[in-house]
Amino acid sequence: MAATVTTETAPSDSAQAFDKKTWMGGVEPMNASYGKLMMWFFLISDTFTFSALLVTYGLIRFSYPAWDPAIYGEVFKFSNIYWPIPEKVYNAVPFLHGVDAPLVFVGIMTFILIFSSVTMVLAVEAGHRMDRADVEKYMLWTILGGLTFLGSQAWEWSHFIHGTEQGTVIRELVSGQWVERTIFGANLVENQYGPPAFADLFFFITGFHGTHVLSGVVLNILIFYRAATGLYERRGHYEMVEKVGLYWHFVDLVWVFVFTFFYLV
Amino acid sequence: MANYAHNNDGHNHGGTEVAPPQTAVIWRTFWVLAGITALEFVTAFLFPAGTLKVAIFIGMTIVKAFYIVGEFMHLKHEVKSLIWAILIPTLFVVWLLIALLVEGGSIFQLR
Numbered sequence: 001m002a003a004t005v006t007t008e009t010a011p012s013d014s015a016q017a018f019d020k021k022t023w024m025g026g027v028e029p030m031n032a033s034y035g036k037l038m039m040w041f042f043l044i045s046d047t048f049t050f051s052a053l054l055v056t057y058g059l060i061r062f063s064y065p066a067w068d069p070a071i072y073g074e075v076f077k078f079s080n081i082y083w084p085i086p087e088k089v090y091n092a093v094p095f096l097h098g099v100d101a102p103l104v105f106v107g108i109m110t111f112i113l114i115f116s117s118v119t120m121v122l123a124v125e126a127g128h129r130m131d132r133a134d135v136e137k138y139m140l141w142t143i144l145g146g147l148t149f150l151g152s153q154a155w156e157w158s159h160f161i162h163g164t165e166q167g168t169v170i171r172e173l174v175s176g177q178w179v180e181r182t183i184f185g186a187n188l189v190e191n192q193y194g195p196p197a198f199a200d201l202f203f204f205i206t207g208f209h210g211t212h213v214l215s216g217v218v219l220n221i222l223i224f225y226r227a228a229t230g231l232y233e234r235r236g237h238y239e240m241v242e243k244v245g246l247y248w249h250f251v252d253l254v255w256v257f258v259f260t261f262f263y264l265v
Numbered sequence: 266m267a268n269y270a271h272n273n274d275g276h277n278h279g280g281t282e283v284a285p286p287q288t289a290v291i292w293r294t295f296w297v298l299a300g301i302t303a304l305e306f307v308t309a310f311l312f313p314a315g316t317l318k319v320a321i322f323i324g325m326t327i328v329k330a331f332y333i334v335g336e337f338m339h340l341k342h343e344v345k346s347l348i349w350a351i352l353i354p355t356l357f358v359v360w361l362l363i364a365l366l367v368e369g370g371s372i373f374q375l376r
Contacts, residue, residue, distance in 0.1 A: 030347040040347070044354055051358040055365050062369030063376070087309060107306050111299065118295045121337045122288060129284045249337045253330060259302075260326040264309055265319050 039243045043250045046212075050254050053208060054261050057201045064195055078168040084194035086263050092159050106263050109152045110255065113213075116145025117252040120220075124245045127238025132227060135238060139224040142248065146217040153210050160193075160202065161185050168192040202262070209258055212251045219244045294336040301325050 021027075030037060064083045067076055076088055087102035094105070119141035126134030163185025170192075171180050183192045186199035193199065223244050232238045305325050312318040335341035340348055 030350070031344045032347060037347075040351060044351055047355060048358065051361065055358070055362050058362060059365040059369040059372075062366050063372035065373065085314075103306060103309055107302065110302050114295070114298050114302065117333065117337055118291060121291050122286075125286060125288060125291065129286065131283045131286075134286070246338055249333055252337075253333045256326060256329050256333065260305070260322050264305060264322050 033239060035239065035243050036246070039246045043246065046250065050208070050257070053201075053205050054257060057205065057261065060197050060201065064197075078193050080170050080191065080195050082194070084198060086265075089160075089193045090156075090263060094155055098165075103263060105152070105156065106259065109149055109156075110259050112145055112149050112152065113252050113255050116142050116149070117249050119145060120245045120248045124238075124242050127232070127241040130233070130238070132230070132233055135227045135232075135241060136224060139220060139227060139241070143217055143220045143224060146213055146220060146248075150210065150213055150217065153206065153213075157203075157206070160199075161187065163192050205258060205262060209251070209254055212254065216244075216248050216251050219247065290336060294332050297332055298329055301329050 028034070032040070061083055065081070067082045067085060069076075072079070072082060076085060078084060078088075090106050091100050091102040092105065093099065093101045119138045123135050123138035123142060126138060163183075167182040167184040169180055169182050170190075171178055173179075183190050185192055186196075186202070188196070188200055188203065190196055191199035223241055226232060226240070227238070232240060305322060308318065308321055308325075312321065334351075340351060
């Protein structure tokens with residue numbers, strides 16, 4: 001009799017067009033939890049925002065002449081006529097005043113952010129093992145890395161705004177007269193390193209990225225607090241570390257692109 | 266690679282026992298990223314400005330992005346539909362980038 005029961009229920013199950021249970025919750029599409037999936041979709045939308053900024057940089061960069069020794073003289077100097085060479089602009093390092101060290105400081109900043117990404121992934125790995133002490137330790141390292149990066153960026157901005165000692169002499173048309181004037185540093189309307197648009201893009205792109213790092217640090221502190229008070233241990237999993245980890249790696253990823261397209265190319 | 270994805274299997278004993286860390290892949294990825302960044306730094310001074318240099322930088326950036334997204338963000342070990350759901354939309358970015366670089370070149374010609 002048992003055999004007939006199974007033969008009767010089996011066709012009725014397969015006759016259904018779909019498994020009703022699919023629509024009763026508890027199913028994870030794409031094999032990822034709701035929170036992780038939504039984080040991925042947020043990150044793809046954030047990718048578009050950052051891409052828009054970097055593509056704008058490309059558009060404006062291509063609409064200005066590049067420095068050409070044949071036209072503008074053998075020695076590169078700042079001018080608001082052509083786009084500057086990044087390694088001539090970003091050549092200062094804290095405590096080494098007057099030393100020409102192109103791209104050194106921004107290289108250090110890149111290492112700091114990559115390293116904090118590593119400690120984040122170590123925290124995620126510790127979470128998989130339910131190792132609360134390790135999660136706390138690596139979250140603290142990640143927070144420290146994020147804060148160090150923000151501090152470095154504050155110094156970078158400060159140097160960029162205040163400018164070099166000599167400044168740059170620019171010629172401009174003021175009420176029909178060509179006048180020469182020395183300007184120091186950069187703000188949103190004038191820029192000693194190149195066209196004003198160059199400074200605007202620097203402030204917008206690195207500023208938008210820095211804001212992301214800041215919110216990442218705040219989220220990391222929250223995760224550290226909740227891990228340290230044992231919330232995730234009681235919950236039985238450390239998935240929140242993974243979700244915030246995705247965001248933190250994304251911030252690192254954006255910096256990789258900013259480093260290439262703003263500082264190297 | 267695959268063992269990292271499943272390293273929590275068989276170690277869940279209610280949080281009383283802590284499994285040893287499995288971090289070999291993480292550190293290997295770190296050294297790859299650090300190495301490429303160092304190479305980018307060297308390339309910035311060794312090569313003359315030009316299309317070749319830009320191509321090298323973009324190539325290195327894509328390799329770094331692959332390691333960060335694939336290993337750190339774990340996308341390499343997710344299901345195929347999720348991988349494509351993330352990768353395909355970024356193609357539109359490449360399209361926008363090329364279109365607006367051409368546009369920027371035209372503005373330069375008109376100035």
